[in-house]
Amino acid sequence: MKTQILRAAAAGVLAVGTVVLGSPAATAQAGTSDVSVLHAVPGVTVDVYANGDELLTDFEPGTLTDPTPLPQGEYDLKVTEAGAGPNADALIEANGVAVPAGANITVVAHLQPNGDPALTPFVNDTSPVAAGQARLTVRHTAAAPAVDVRADEEPVFTDLTNPNEDSTEVPAGTVSADVVLAGTSDVAIGPADLDLAEGANTIVYAWGSAEEENLDLAVQTISGLHSAPGGVPSGTGGQAAASDGVATWAWALTGMLLAGSAAWLLVRRTASARHS
Structure with a gap:
């Protein structure tokens, strides 16, 4: 077996x-x-x-x-x-x-x-990011229902379903992120501190299984996306x-x-x- x-x-x-x-x-x-x-x-x-x-x-x-x-x-x-x-x-x-x-x-x-x-x-978005801004992308890849993704307890993305993604630009800085069941305050994953670097695309993956109670986050960062030339876009993996x-x-x-x-x-x- x-x-x-x-x-x-x-x-x-x-x-x-x-x-x-x-x-x-x-x-x-x-x-x-x-x-x-x-x-x-x-x-x-x-x-x-x-x-x-x-x-x-x-x-x-x-x-x-x-x-x-x-x-x-x-x-x-x-x-x-x-x-x-x-x-x-x-x-x-x-x-x-x-x-x-x-x-x-x-x-x-x-x-x-x-x-x-x-x-x-x-497909990772490597287009330029405005000065002082960071790109945040969230991807729902978990065996779980629709979710809302929050930053500092404020919804950023709502009703995100597997296997979809959403993205936005926000001021660079550190935020406390969590994942809740869509339309509720029931936390499914997190909270976790995310460092949203200026001129980078921080990609957060929700993965695992709600039924098996092993939901988790993986984080990937694609840097070098400043509006002015600032280097070749690259990526770093995380425990994403x-x-x-x-x-x-x-x-x-x-x-x-x-x-x-x-x-x-x-x-x-x-x-x-x-x-x-």
């Missing part, structure tokens, strides 16, 4: 790796893709290989990677149980995955509101409109994602039947 669960979960993670390898970055050098990955599916730790080389090791739920430049080309992908090594039997694999170039993306493997796994690529190429690539992966989701559902239903 452990192997079945790992295989099913790895399907979602491999789909993430596939999307990542196909995701371009607007500010990357020509012919490369700068991508970040958030593993927001609780319960499985894996290693991911590309053309036999380690891409991600001991990739645990809640981990948000730093941006990684990947050369344009084709990649053979393989996911194994963490620590098993590149020659171990694959939990899942895909060959000939194409890498284009063009946008800045974070790909999230997460849970849908009903608890089933899903894959959502988000696409080009035609990205859209085409995403549709090509839909079949793999659906297969992974179906496997996950089969495992859950089988386990449920055995305990009924």
Whole structure:
């Protein structure tokens, strides 16, 4: 049963790796893709290989990677149980995955509101931010109902549903943020202090499962977005409109994602039947 669960979960993670390898970055050098990955599916730790080389090791739920430049080309992908090594039997694999170039993306493997796994690529906004301002982006990737996101107990975003996002510009500074059930003051996540840096896009992900009581936040910061030239946009990971190429690539992966989701559902239903 452990192997079945790992295989099913790895399907979602491999789909993430596939999307990542196909995701371009607007500010990357020509012919490369700068991508970040958030593993927001609780319960499985894996290693991911590309053309036999380690891409991600001991990739645990809640981990948000730093941006990684990947050369344009084709990649053979393989996911194994963490620590098993590149020659171990694959939990899942895909060959000939194409890498284009063009946008800045974070790909999230997460849970849908009903608890089933899903894959959502988000295009990160790297447009200029006005002087003295910060961009705040919130992404709902948790198995939870609609929520409101508050800063210092004042609603900033309301009725946000999975897998959607919202964004605004606010004065730079530190705020106390929390997530409440939509239309209520019932805190689901937080509060947590957020440092909203001037000229940066601070991206907050709500992830996990309300039913399993493991909701959490992941934070990603994309800096260097000052209105005046201030550097190349970059990103940092935390415990966190696409080009035609990205859209085409995403549709090509839909079949793999659906297969992974179906496997996950089969495992859950089988386990449920055995305990009924």
